[in-house]
Amino acid sequence: MIESQIFKALGDPxxxxxxxxLSDGSTRTLGDITKGLGITRQGARKQVAVLADxxxxxxxxxxxEVKVTLDMDSLRMGKDLITQLENQWDKRLRRLKxxxxxxxx
Amino acid sequence: MQDxxxxxxxxxxxxxxxxxxxxxxxxxxxxxxxAIEGTYAVGEQPLFVFEGHGKAQMYIVDAKPYEYFAYRxxxxxxxxxxxxxxxxxxxxEFRINEEGDGMxxxxxxxxxxxxxxxxIAENAFKMNSGGWDYFILDSFKKYFNK
Numbered sequence: 225m226i227e228s229q230i231f232k233a234l235g236d237p238x239x240x241x242x243x244x245x246l247s248d249g250s251t252r253t254l255g256d257i258t259k260g261l262g263i264t265r266q267g268a269r270k271q272v273a274v275l276a277d278x279x280x281x282x283x284x285x286x287x288x289e290v291k292v293t294l295d296m297d298s299l300r301m302g303k304d305l306i307t308q309l310e311n312q313w314d315k316r317l318r319r320l321k322x323x324x325x326x327x328x329x
Numbered sequence: 330m331q332d333x334x335x336x337x338x339x340x341x342x343x344x345x346x347x348x349x350x351x352x353x354x355x356x357x358x359x360x361x362x363x364a365i366e367g368t369y370a371v372g373e374q375p376l377f378v379f380e381g382h383g384k385a386q387m388y389i390v391d392a393k394p395y396e397y398f399a400y401r402x403x404x405x406x407x408x409x410x411x412x413x414x415x416x417x418x419x420x421x422e423f424r425i426n427e428e429g430d431g432m433x434x435x436x437x438x439x440x441x442x443x444x445x446x447x448x449i450a451e452n453a454f455k456m457n458s459g460g461w462d463y464f465i466l467d468s469f470k471k472y473f474n475k
Contacts, residue, residue, distance in 0.1 A: 309334055310334050317336055317338040317437060320347075320360045321338055321339075324342045324347055
């Protein structure tokens with residue numbers, strides 16, 4: 225998964241609202257999650273398609289409706305393990321520096 | 330996945346002081362784990378205790394005053410208890426170099442990520458402050474509930 229693709233897909237207020245509506249892990253219809261957003265059904269399909277392309281959501285056609293679910297696995301992969309661990313080491317080393325330099329005063 | 334992380338920091342102190350903060354169990358708990366269970370010495374297998382995040386089993390590989398300290402562990406707090414050398418692990422190394430003017434450079438290397446199985450990598454990731462799903466979705470919710 226390319227992180228920039230995820231961020232790009234999320235970089236739109238409408239799409240963010242859709243993601244937030246799905247953030248409890250529920251599976252909902254396209255009509256339901258785009259209700260009250262002031263967009264046409266075609267517009268809603270377009271926005272959800274962008275999220276699906278970035279693998280942020282999974283789509284499952286069901287009769288005339290489309291069911292939408294947040295793809296948590298894909299979202300988790302969006303932030304790299306190495307980046308997380310690097311940030312942790314940065315914090316730890318700063319604490320080490322603060323401790324050693326403070327105990328000199 | 331890349332195999333190693335390298336980080337550096339310059340500290341305004343002697344290498345003896347910096348080494349003590351890394352190798353002395355009384356000092357290391359002031360900046361790294363919240364507590365240590367067991368003996369923090371070469372060849373020993375103490376546990377690093379991270380309050381609210383579980384424990385990390387260590388194997389202390391080497392300690393050379395005042396320039397080198399190394400241990401093996403499973404990154405990210407897997408709650409594994411036992412000999413870390415029998416399971417996929419990473420090697421954490423601290424190197425202390427004197428830089429003159431009373432300054433030291435600490436070079437931290439953690440290596441062995443490429444050989445970690447996917448489930449450990451994912452677990453390590455999830456253990457990190459709740460993981461991505463918590464981080465991003467919680468931020469979104471806060472943003473929209475403002």
